Amino acid sequence: MMELFETQRAMRQMRKAAMQRGVVAILDIGTYKATCFVLRFDGAEVTPTEGVGSMAGQAQFRVIGAATTRARGMRHGEIEAMQEAERAVRTVVQAAQKMARIRVDHAIVCFSGANPRSYGLTGEIDVAGQEVNEGDVAAVLSSCDTPDIGAHRTVLHAQPVNFALDYRSGLSDPRGQTGNTLTTDLHMLAVDRAVVQNILHCIKRCDLELAGLASSAYVSGISALVEDEQKIGSACIDLGAGTTGVSIFLRSHMIYADTVRAGGAHVTQDISQGLGIPLDLAERIKTLHGGLTATGRDDRDMIPLTGETGDWEHDRREISRSDLIGIMRPRMEEILEDVRDRLDVAGFEQLPSQKVVLTGGGSQIPGLAALATRILGQQVRLGRPMRVQGVPQAAAGPAFSAAVGLSLFAAHPQDECWDFDLATHSYPSRSLRRAVRWFRENW
């Protein structure tokens, strides 16, 4: 399991270096837009309140630069044309740097594609009635049996979400407690290796060092869900342009993440194809007039479809808003049905609470909450990202929940498997202790 994490460990080192520099760039490379925040870490290290201690270090931060631009060369949250994606990243990084008036060398990146798949792993060791220490935690994490994730896949997140000591489960931090058997549940998120390598390459071509990678489904959950929702169990649906991220949180940990490879861009595409208008115009009327619930007034609400093809009749068409809703609604229904399927697969019904939070740019379609209530259950709300110091008003909407969540993630990273010292050298001392105990009991 260890060799899997070498890249991640290198990124942790980079993150440490970035913390020392005090400035780090947050890059959310989405299908429709790329966002960059420049964070300045200026507080002392914050002591964690719960959970297995902070291995990666935590700090307070302030957003001193923010920029967003239209992403290019991206499809389904994956890089499709490297040159174009690189240009988008360069544009957005340069603009954010200009606003921050400082140069950034380290970037923490999130992306939404690459077919993330969740694995639940369990590990168990015998601690023989001793106090559990850090080495035991590392040992139990390394004792998890790695599933066969495939040769072309790589691990993006591997977070211990639960510890159990004998019959007591739900421990967030087993250290210092006494028991016989230490069990852990590990949530592992695997993604396509090629996509990650593309992103690594793209960041490298922009002269930046990658200081961390995250799944956007996970980080938008961090920012859009309030603390109680993260604790008692809830799902965050990040309606992006190319993908729709699904992440389920329980007891402040992500326990499941997945993406539906469809999103707002597909709605735009449907409008464009259905009405025979360019994509730009389709995007425009979707944003200005779009909706999901038709009322009687919508039949009289006419939307001009201006065009510049030269065909007078074609350029002067009009449709009613209910026509537009008739195009958008089936696609949104389809996406939400897919999300429902993913939630069902994950066993979302078994959670103590079935709160669903919709966020992302797509969640701004009027009437989405009503539609989602019919498909995803009664407890649906629209989520906006948490307020972060220094974020401009323009970047405070739900479309930026992944970027804001990534900022929070950069400042307070969840402990991952690779933060623990998984080395096997903790074993000899344990066996020695066992031998000593055996002697004491038998002689």
Added chain:
Amino acid sequence: MRSLIRRRRPDPAQDPAPSRVAYRLTRLWLSPFIRRLVTIVIPAALVLGGLTAYATQPQQIETMTRWSEEIRASVEARPEFQIRQMAVTGASPVLADAIRDRVGLDFPVSWFQIDPAVLHKQVAALDAVAQVKVSVELGGALRISVTEREPAVIWRRSFGLEMLDATGHRIGFIDHRDGRSDLPLVTGEGANAAIPEALALIAAADPIGLRLRALTRRGERRWDMVLDRGQVLQLPEKAPVRALERTLALQAAMDLLDRDVAVVDMRNPGRLTVRMGGDAVEYLRLTRSFGQGLVRQ
């Protein structure tokens, strides 16, 4: 409608992305070191270098020097800084004239051209001056307060007469003794080094003060006291006053000095020796011959 103007390639302004070079240059510009270098260090170096190159030209140096001198002269010439007179206090008229000659200032003079330390040195170099205080007042007066040396003895040397004060320091030369006949006379090489001792001896010789003519320094180590009638009291090197007092006691008891004694030798305090005058020797010899019946009448 399709654009009628033919364009070779799409407008580059439509692509908001910076080129790789522009991106790298922006990042370079944003790095603090380069930024400080370009905004502060290089301009400052250029300005300083230019100024230095301009100012080190000989013509500029000359202009600047003349300019600064003109300013300096104009400030010095202001009436607030003029000193118009000099007041010498505590000095006799002769000494005051000597001080004025020595200072040699041509009034009015600027306050900046007077260095009190130099003036002090100049005035203190005069022999007759014991102490001097120079104060330059901005009101326009230079004040020199002088304490004169008090003459104590006259020292006769082969080439003239010197007046010395009580410490042996020279006050001045005099032409003849008549002017200061009240002062005792000392002679001999190195007499000025032992003037305090000489004064003590003169004070102790008060009973025979009227007969005292001079004190003579012998070999720069001891004193001879010369009385009238050519009598000489040879005093020892150490404790000459005690030896003198012993002689005076002898004078009081036996009128030693009133007799025909040429030299009273007190150099060895344990053995007083007297050299008699020629008449006294003759008279003594005659008296002795009478006693032995040797004299033919």
